[in-house]
Amino acid sequence: MDYDRPLQAENMIEIGIAMHRPSEPKGVIFYNPGGTDAGIVLAWQIALDQTKIFEGLLDHDLLFMDVRGTYSSNPLNVSLDLFQTLFGPYPTTPNEYTVFQEASAIVVQSWIDLSSPPGIIAHVSTREVVNDYEMVRKALGYAKINFLGASYGSFRAQQYAFNFPDQVGHFVLDAVTPHALSLSESALDSIAASNRALERADAYCQSDVQCPFHTQERGSLIKAFHTLVRIAENVSSLESVGVRQTVSAALLEGPSGLPDFLAISLGLHDALSGNFSFFESSTSLTVADVVAMPLECSDQSESGLTFESFNLSLAEGLRHDTSGIGMAFAWQIQLWCSAWPYSFSEKTPLLVQKSMLLVTSDFDDGSPTEWTTFGWRQAPKSGLVVRHGDGHVSFNLADAPSNNLTKSFLRTGILPSTSDDFSVTVYPPGGVREPISDPYQVPFRV
Incomplete structure (x- = not known):
């Protein structure tokens, strides 16, 4: 071991x-x-x-x-109820960052306590x-x-x-x-990829008559997504995160292994008409969904990370965010692993x-x-x-x-x-x- x-x-x-x-x-x-x-x-x-x-x-x-x-x-294990506390908007103040670190420490301890053999994490x-x-x-x-x-x-x-x-x-x-790759470099690349992915969804709508935005001008799907994000933000920041996470996941991979452009376009169109089923159909979280966290903490944690350095990376990334998705796994893993107690690989x-x-x-x-x-x-x-x-x-x-x-x-x-x-x-x-x-x-x- x-x-x-x-x-x-x-x-x-x-x-x-x-x-x-x-x-x-x-x-x-x-x-x-x-x-x-x-x-x-x-x-x-x-x-x-x-x-x-x-x-x-x-x-x-x-x-x-x-x-x-x-x-x-020797599969790792964790309390999913505790892990759920790590989902939410990115911290924007030192106090919110500290709250994330405290939640991270509790989740890491859950991995330690529930995994076997002792010490494998x-x-x-x-x-x-x-x-x-x-x-x-x-x-x-x-x-x-x-x-x-x-x-x-x-x-x-x-x-x-x-x-x-x-x-x-x-x-x-x-x-x-x-x-x-540093946190900032990784995040900037992820933002650029999200920008391109949403443009691909919009380009799909220009080429496929099944898309409900097909008869509208170029950029109509992107505008629809931005509108829905604003509506969600008026409800809560957590609701906005959910909308962006759902679209981001569909842009990554659908049932065919390719991005599910049609489902995204239909889901956005329906949501703007009051039908939010596309954004409410996510399956329950399982340990298999999150078991990579300790592996990635060991590989991807970054020494000397503070709220100030995290916030600088976040601000620079969002400055280049034209898609409005505004999410990068590099930021997420640094928050999830902010209380990682073990050694990790230098970059x-x-x-x-x-x-x-x-x-x-x-x-x-x-x-x-x-x-x-x-x-x-x-x-x-x-x-x-x-x-x-x-x-x-x-x-x-x-x-x-x-x-x-x-x-x-x-x-x-x-x-x-x-x-x-x-x-x-x-x-x-x-x-x-x-x-x-x-x-x-x-x-x-x-």
């Missing part, structure tokens, strides 16, 4: 693993589908039973592994997780591993490549969460001198495309694939035009040739990325 101590009976945890093993495997692919959004059973079903996203790679060993602290891997960071990967590699006898890291899985993939370069095979980082760049493939989509509202560009600069021998479209994580979309490039690299380790068309642009190592596509110019396709 604690890699700073000898491995022995009282210092071990269980890690859940599932594998696909062909009769004559041509290699191994470790698959980390994200932060903690899919346990091994769900990942297995998604990958092999539903979307068939691994077609063409089934001659490899495919290994799905729980991140420690989740699902079957202090050992769930990426530092430990990549050592788990290395232990599994050794136990199964692989000389090198190939790795598909999606979303927060890319954060762990880069850490593994940095720590264990001799064991790196073919690594794909899809929808990159990079190392070394240090990880220069990886291996040939990897980084993949992003222009309008990803979960991992802003700027994050992938930032990570690409820390991997000077790596190629970059930019998919011109929507959705968080390309590989989970069965028909994404970038997937053939991803699969080819996982099989061969050969970077794709430089190219540029309406669906995908490929950059060579050391290239210069062109400006992000205009949200109103990119066609609506996977």
